[in-house]
Amino acid sequence: MFVEKLKCARCGEEHDPDEKVFYCSKLDGRLDIYYDYDAISSVLTKDELVRRKGGTWKYRELLPIKEGTRVVDLGEGNTPLIKCEDLGRAIGLRNLYAKDETRNPTWSFKDRPMSVGVAKGIEFGVKTAVIASSGNAAAALAAFCAKANIDCVTFVPHFAGAGKVAQLMLYGAKVVRLRWGEEEDPTVKMMLETSRKYGWYPCPSFGPFNPYQFEGNKTMAYEVCEQLNWEAPDWLFIPVGGGGLLAGNWKGFKEFKNLGFISSLPKIVAVQSTGCAPLVRAHEQGKGPFEIEPWGKPETIATGLEDPFPWDGDAALRAIRESEGTAVSVTNEEILEAQKMLAKEEGIFAEPSGVASLAGLIKLLERGVVDSGDLVVVEITGSGLKDPEVVSEHMGLPPVIEPKIEVVDSYLRELGA
Numbered sequence: 558m559f560v561e562k563l564k565c566a567r568c569g570e571e572h573d574p575d576e577k578v579f580y581c582s583k584l585d586g587r588l589d590i591y592y593d594y595d596a597i598s599s600v601l602t603k604d605e606l607v608r609r610k611g612g613t614w615k616y617r618e619l620l621p622i623k624e625g626t627r628v629v630d631l632g633e634g635n636t637p638l639i640k641c642e643d644l645g646r647a648i649g650l651r652n653l654y655a656k657d658e659t660r661n662p663t664w665s666f667k668d669r670p671m672s673v674g675v676a677k678g679i680e681f682g683v684k685t686a687v688i689a690s691s692g693n694a695a696a697a698l699a700a701f702c703a704k705a706n707i708d709c710v711t712f713v714p715h716f717a718g719a720g721k722v723a724q725l726m727l728y729g730a731k732v733v734r735l736r737w738g739e740e741e742d743p744t745v746k747m748m749l750e751t752s753r754k755y756g757w758y759p760c761p762s763f764g765p766f767n768p769y770q771f772e773g774n775k776t777m778a779y780e781v782c783e784q785l786n787w788e789a790p791d792w793l794f795i796p797v798g799g800g801g802l803l804a805g806n807w808k809g810f811k812e813f814k815n816l817g818f819i820s821s822l823p824k825i826v827a828v829q830s831t832g833c834a835p836l837v838r839a840h841e842q843g844k845g846p847f848e849i850e851p852w853g854k855p856e857t858i859a860t861g862l863e864d865p866f867p868w869d870g871d872a873a874l875r876a877i878r879e880s881e882g883t884a885v886s887v888t889n890e891e892i893l894e895a896q897k898m899l900a901k902e903e904g905i906f907a908e909p910s911g912v913a914s915l916a917g918l919i920k921l922l923e924r925g926v927v928d929s930g931d932l933v934v935v936e937i938t939g940s941g942l943k944d945p946e947v948v949s950e951h952m953g954l955p956p957v958i959e960p961k962i963e964v965v966d967s968y969l970r971e972l973g974a
C-alpha cells in the first residue's frame with residue numbers, strides 16, 4: 558500500500574495508515590489520504606495501465622487498500638465514454654461526451670466508492686456495515702456486502718425511490734426507512750448512533766465518516782483521462798449531493814497530472830437542484846470551505862442529490878475554485894427536459910439525479926460560459942430504472958387501446974406515426 562498518512566482536512570489531526578480508524582476523533586472533518594507518488598510512479602506507468610483489465614482495481618496502487626486484502630469485484634467501473642454527436646448538435650456543442658455510469662452493477666456510480674469501502678471493511682475484519690443514504694449508495698453497499706458476507710444495515714429516508722428500496726431488500730440488507738422531518742438529516746443521525754452503540758463499520762458516501770470509500774470516486778476521473786487518450790476535458794459537469802464524487806474526481810485528475818499522465822486539468826462544474834443547492838449558494842456568496850450552511854428544506858425530484866449538508870462540500874468548493882470552474886443549480890423542469898433529450902438523442906436512460914449534469918451544461922451554454930468548440934464531459938451518474946415513477950408521473954402513461962385496426966389507426970394518427 559502506498560498510503561503515507563491520514564490527516565483531518567479541518568483540524569490537522571494525523572493518523573498512521575495501519576490504524577483502524579474511520580474518522581477524526583473530533584468528528585469535524587474528513588481524514589484526507591496522502592500517498593507516496595514517487596513510489597507509485599516507479600510501478601505505475603501509462604503502458605502498465607494500458608495492459609491491465611478495466612475496473613476500480615486497475616488502479617490499486619492509488620487506492621488505500623493493503624496488497625494482500627481480498628477485494629470484491631462486481632464488475633464496477635470501466636464504463637463507456639460515449640461521444641454524443643446528436644445531443645451535441647441539438648444543444649450546440651461539437652465535442653460532447655457522456656460518461657455513462659448507469660451501467661454499473663447496481664446502476665449508479667456509487668459502486669466505485671462502495672467497492673473500496675467494502676474492501677477496507679474486509680481488511681478491518683468488520684461484521685456489520687451501516688449507511689445513511691437516499692438510496693444509491695445504500696444499494697451499492699448492500700450488493701458489495703452481500704458478496705463479501707458482511708451484514709448491512711441501511712437507513713434511508715421515507716422518500717427513497719421504490720427501485721432503490723427493492724434492491725436493498727433483495728441484496729439482503731436490513732432496511733430502515735426513516736421519516737424526514739424539519740431537523741437534521743435523520744439517516745446520518747441514526748447511522749452514527751448505531752455505529753457507536755454497536756461498533757458497526759460506517760460506510761456512507763461521505764468522507765467525514767469514511768475516508769476510504771471516497772478514494773473510489775477517483776477512478777472515474779482516471780478512466781475519463783484514458784478514454785480521451787491521456788487528456789483531460791476542458792469542462793467536467795458533475796451532479797452534486799454530498800460533494801464526494803466531485804471532490805474525488807478532482808483529486809483523481811490532479812494525481813494523474815502529478816504522475817505525468819495528463820498535461821492539463823479540467824474546469825469542474827458542480828450542478829445541484831434549485832430545491833437543494835447549499836454548495837451553489839456558498840460558491841455564489843464567496844463562502845469559505847468551512848462556511849457552507851445547510852439547506853433548510855430540500856425538495857427536488859433529484860432525490861440522489863438531496864443532501865441538506867454537503868459533507869464533502871469543503872473539498873468540493875476548493876475543487877471548483879482551484880479548477881476555475883463554477884457551480885449552477887437547475888429546476889425540476891430543466892432536469893426532466895435533459896432526461897428526455899439524453900434518452901431520445903443518445904439512447905441513455907438516466908435518473909433525474911444522474912442527468913442534472915446535462916441540465917447544468919445546457920444552462921451554461923445558454924449563458925455563454927461554455928463555448929461550442931470546448932471538449933465537455935457530462936457524468937451521467939445513475940440509471941433511470943432506479944426511479945421510473947418520475948417519468949410516468951410527469952409524462953403520464955399511454956391509454957389502453959382496443960386491438961382493432963380502425964381504433965389503432967386513429968390512435969397512431971394522433972401520435973403522428
Ligand SMILES: *Cc1c(COP(=O)(O)O)cnc(C)c1O
Binds near residue numbers: 667803
Ligand atoms: C450520490 C449521487 C450523486 C452525488 O454524489 P455525491 O458524492 O453525494 O455528491 C449524483 N448522482 C447520483 C445518481 C447519486 O446517486
Ligand SMILES: [Zn+2]
Binds near residue numbers: 565569584586
Ligand atoms: Zn479533525
